[in-house]
């Protein structure tokens with residue numbers, strides 16, 4: 001897995017609650033059997049005025065000028081600002097692949113759907129939870145000044161917003177210590193689990209005794 | 218020490234190693250695989266030169282992409298080359314790693330969450346995972362069943378385990394008798410309307426109460442299926458005689474002495490009387506009416522006798538904006554009577570509602586009537602080849618066909634429209650599926666979620682109608 005320590009950059013405000021994974025990456029792109037190449041289709045049906053699928057070159061499609069992803073001021077953003085329940089719906093990890101493929105390194109929101117949240121950590125893409133009023137401060141800052149720099153610092157568990165009209169701001173965030181450690185060091189989780197191979201074998205041996213029907217197929 | 222919840226019993230029985238801070242390595246008994254979320258996982262396995270830890274736990278089936286016609290032609294009937302490539306990738310991966318798979322032309326093929334229970338591949342007390350959020354369906358059998366992403370699919374293939382964080386416990390108790398014409402789908406939609414689309418986040422939900430106890434396994438599966446629509450990964454129901462009767466005699470269920478031993482163990486799969494829940498929600502079944510969603514999340518739902526709500530009544534600015542957006546997308550005005558809404562298409566299928574009992578209940582609504590002229594398409598997609606066969610043996614296919622419904626082969630179909638069945642921009646659909654997100658059934662398509670009898674009634678009437686007086 002790709003390691004994540006800190007990222008500093010501008011942020012794009014996506015001011016909607018309940019953004020679901022169907023919106024993040026629509027179904028027609030899930031036919032791909034690769035992990036890469038989803039960036040151009042991120043928020044596909046909000047981003048383009050014309051329909052698309054894997055066979056249509058996105059360069060031939062008209063961008064929707066009203067959608068924030070096409071707003072010139074927010075180009076090059078590496079952090080996405082979002083609202084409650086971001087990533088709800090389907091388990092498709094393609095949603096994270098699309099966000100990361102587009103160039104986002106982290107998302108900041110008051111809450112996430114569980115599966116999306118979990119998928120993010122597996123891809124070196126950090127979902128940060130801040131309090132709703134803190135997220136509001138970030139939305140205000142970024143809407144007032146699209147060039148506002150924001151730092152997401154995982155080791156320090158802090159989001160820093162320097163030089164705002166209200167001064168230098170910093171918000172702490174919580175993160176599960178195990179996930180944090182893995183992400184900071186970019187650890188291969190499967191490899192790590194396999195180091196517990198003996199424990200898995202021991203568990204299986206015990207369960208074969210207790211509940212043999214679980215192993216008949 | 219207090220008693221345990223069902224979730225805690227299932228969790229404790231599957232801990233391989235404690236990893237600290239509420240996280241554990243959890244053993245997985247059954248891994249269900251489909252074509253969409255698995256190719257990258259198999260690729261990862263291959264690149265790392267790893268092999269499946271325990272082949273026998275994995276079972277695969279193609280469902281999301283498969284066309285619902287020309288089934289006898291097998292792969293040749295899959296006209297879209299990109300879909301075909303994905304289906305062939307599943308074939309190749311299962312062949313290479315010797316994983317049991319039900320082929321396109323196999324009678325046992327069907328939606329992944331339908332075929333597990335149908336085959337007895339999902340048994341009480343198991344941990345069940347699948348790269349699909351509606352895996353919670355299997356929780357109806359007193360299992361811990363969660364949807365996972367593709368990285369976790371690879372993790373399960375390679376290790377037979379998952380690193381999981383323990384959830385909080387929530388109990389949803391439904392009591393009393395459901396009214397005539399009210400179905401488990403209406404109950405779960407009412408629950409979602411009540412607790413909201415993120416009300417269950419971080420929780421495992423146990424559905425309890427005499428209403429749930431009184432439901433068949435099909436009904437319980439419908440309820441557990443939509444657990445993810447309140448943000449909870451796992452939904453479950455305690456094991457009772459109904460569960461055990463359903464499992465008995467299924468092709469992969471244990472037999473003989475092993476069966477007796479299993480049943481004894483399964484009898485303990487319920488929450489202890491003194492178990493503690495972090496959150497309790499109650500619902501009176503008698504208050505539940507047939508439900509219809511009007512917006513773009515399953516929580517945007519009202520009884521069929523109601524009207525499209527007014528964003529002015531939203532609880533805060535963010536929700537008002539979301540409601541306004543939803544109304545615009547759905548092309549609806551506040552105050553419109555639900556029964557004045559006219560669908561263009563009707564889709565009856567999906568892992569929520571495509572089991573035999575759903576087909577029977579919906580067929581009973583028809584009573585010799587015909588699909589209304591304003592309906593462009595009305596399709597019935599049974600959840601599996603075996604459901605389809607049973608329905609045909611009972612003559613249900615004739616009832617649907619005579620009424621003007623298309624009778625299709627099993628698959629996910631227009632629930633998400635990855636195959637050729639989908640909505641065109643602007644089309645409105647009465648659907649028995651589980652998600653009404655923007656574009657879910659096709660770019661620009663508008664989805665209203667309902668029960669099977671309500672969907673069929675809407676097809677016959679040409680607009681939504683209260684099935685209780687139809």
Ligand code: SF4
Pocket residue numbers: 280281328329330349351567568569628629632633650651
């Ligand atoms: S029927 Fe729909 S919700 Fe169920 S597994 Fe298929 S696509 Fe997912």
